[in-house]
Amino acid sequence: MNRIEKAFHSLKEKNGKAFVPYLMAGDGGLDQLLEQLIFLESCGATAIEIGIPFSDPVADGPAIQEAGIRSLQLGTTLKGVLSAIQTIRPIVSTPLILMTYMNPIYAYGIGSFIHDAVKAGIDGCIIPDLPIEEEELIASHLQDANIELIRLVTLTSPIERIEEIAKKGRGFLYAVTVTGITGARTEFNTSVAEYLKNIKSVSPIPVLAGFGISTPEQVVELGSYCDGVVVGSKIVQFFHEKKLNEIEHLIAASKTADVS
């Protein structure tokens, strides 16, 4: 069993809600990564998304764009991140998921990338510019390597398409909760609750809500419609501002979420 599956399995036994934080690798220096991962693990993260900076992140809002620029200026590369993770993997037991645009993987070479990702102990991959129409480029190779390709569904995906994606899905299904890019939102469209419930009803794997979630209240509310949440921009911002207690609060909120 893959670490992600195990994590969701034990969460289910405890009737808990998932919290998956996202951090930008190399923001503040790649030497911070170990400390950041240990901190998120100690707060109770279900899994951790490790963002790879990219020069042209079209799915991301200002917070993650700026973190990516800071990281690139410090010379962060996908190769460097994988080698850092390989070194620290024995110390961190939480599932680790890479979130990267397609081009850094393509430039790496798909075969070499998977080889090094396995060596580093990567459990999953999220590729925001790889819809199911193009995934044959890498999906079966990831599956052979026991790395879960986490698929995304969105508010603009018709229910038949959501079903199709959910059926292919591995690990968990990432339900995007805004029609837009990443970044904090003060409120969500009222249809989001129904959207998440609909996805839950067709998905054989856990469903996590993400994009725009930035407060403990939103963590609780959106988590109540599905199996938990992903929080990115806000975590990135708090790490940058060194407000670690705020991160603790966000993750703690997921432990109080109404389990239905």
Next chain:
Amino acid sequence: MTTYAMPDEKGHFGIYGGRFVPETLMQAVLELGQAYDDAKNDESFQADLTYLLKEYVGRETPLYFAENLTKHANGAKIYLKREDLNHTGAHKINNTVGQALLAVRMGKKKIVAETGAGQHGVATATVCALLNLECVIFMGEEDIKRQQLNVFRMELLGAKVVSVTSGSRTLKDACNEALRYWVSNVTDTHYILGSVMGPHPFPMMVRDFQSVIGKETKQQYNEKFGKNPEAIIACIGGGSNSMGMFYPFVEDSEVKLIGVEAAGHGIDTEQHAASLTKGKPGVLHGALMYLLQDDAGQIQEAHSISAGLDYPGVGPEHSYLKDIGRVQYESITDSEALDALKLLCRLEGIIPALESAHAVAYALKHAQTMSQNESIVVCLSGRGDKDVQTIQANMKEALE
């Protein structure tokens, strides 16, 4: 080559192309593909398009024999396909008219577009005014400085121009912001992409709308001489005027097709926009294509004196045509383009766009390798009015 049927139904040209976009856009991209297929086969849509191209854009454009330039080059005859004489001064409007009609047909009331030199932005703002569509144009802060007059033209036409301050603040970043805007407003907005790039169906659709250039050229040349020209030369940024020019000739193997990229300060420097000559395949803005990138897959900044060629990628079909060897890709530096521009002004009384001057410059070189019985057609994709300030500044700099 006998038959050429690209792309496949998923928008792939060999390994290139495809639909590498966030899931939020997939439904819009699929719907657009369907709507375009329907429109393509609908006589009334084609009739509307033909009417506007003739009565509004001013087609057909002349195929002009540049006799003085030919004498100067002392080789093959040089013909100019005068896309600079289109309404708004460039080939860009061939595509914006088509896409705006499609947007209306799809019931979309709002348009977003990116622009580099401003020509595509002006052509988009123009058709939006004509068809009563709301229009937002993203343009890099650097390009806004270089092309102030075009910014004002867009605003005069009723468009909202948004300055892009991320990244290199040029065309690449304007594309990023236009895509982000589209992701956030996809339900009521159509994205009029300006070149043969982006996710399927854009590369195919923009090529089809631009192929009016090549079709007319073929007909005009054949009417006069009963055969095809020996060579065709066009400049390449994203690659829309060249793709539109080449496409109707792709199966005519006797016609040599030459695409000219911007070599900027030289292809052995860091400052050029020669994606096919110096780049390697990768994924950007929705498609797999040749890209200027570093070893880690980060996109590099392009450089050209011409804002319209200043893009680190090149359309997927060009990427494919390079690999199969059907089109030959060359490059021309900033200073070679400027020299050709001045020459065309003096010899023919035509001020070409800096982009098109790259094609003219290569044609002058290439003509000398051909016989006087042979012909080259150059796609003169746009007029140079927008560039006179850049040219003036550059000539002053050269004098100092």
